[in-house]
Amino acid sequence: MSKILCIEDNSDLRTDLVEEIAEAGYDVLEACDGQEGLEMILEHKPDLVISDITMPRKNGWQLVADLRENHPEFDGLPVVYLTALSDEKDMSKGLDQGACGYFTKPIDYDQLLDKLEELL
Incomplete structure (x- = not known):
């Protein structure tokens, strides 16, 4: 069973x-901000991460940048x-x-679940 954070x-x-x-049918972990998310990634090694962008402590941009720059073992970890x-520029940045x-948001769960199935 795939593990999603x-x-x-x-x-x-x-x-x-x-x-x-x-x-x-997925095993799901949860975190309330990017800092906790990074800690969960390092500890639990999920198969995929779904992340908000605008969050306290560490936003989604910072989380992914930190992950890619400082934790090369997670280079292939899919992030959604x-x-x-x-905004188009935010989408391009991501x-x-x-x-x-x-x-x-609001979430179209059918589209999201289709994407998860495609990636996993």
Whole structure:
């Protein structure tokens, strides 16, 4: 069973996200911000990360930059952004950073789950 880490600072949205992904048959971990997310990645080695961008302590951009620059063992770790940032330049930045997907809120769970299946 693939392990997915969901990093989202909004607790209600994080709960919904975790439930939807778990119901699809994945093992799901959760973190409330980028710093906790990085710690979870290093400890639990998930198969894929779904991350918000705008979060306290360490945002999604910083998380992925830190991961790519300081933890080369995770170079191939797929990251999917899930964010309220819908501007074209934000989307381009995410994909340029190496994200495998970029979804805007509100979440279309069917599209997200299709992407997870494609990546895993």
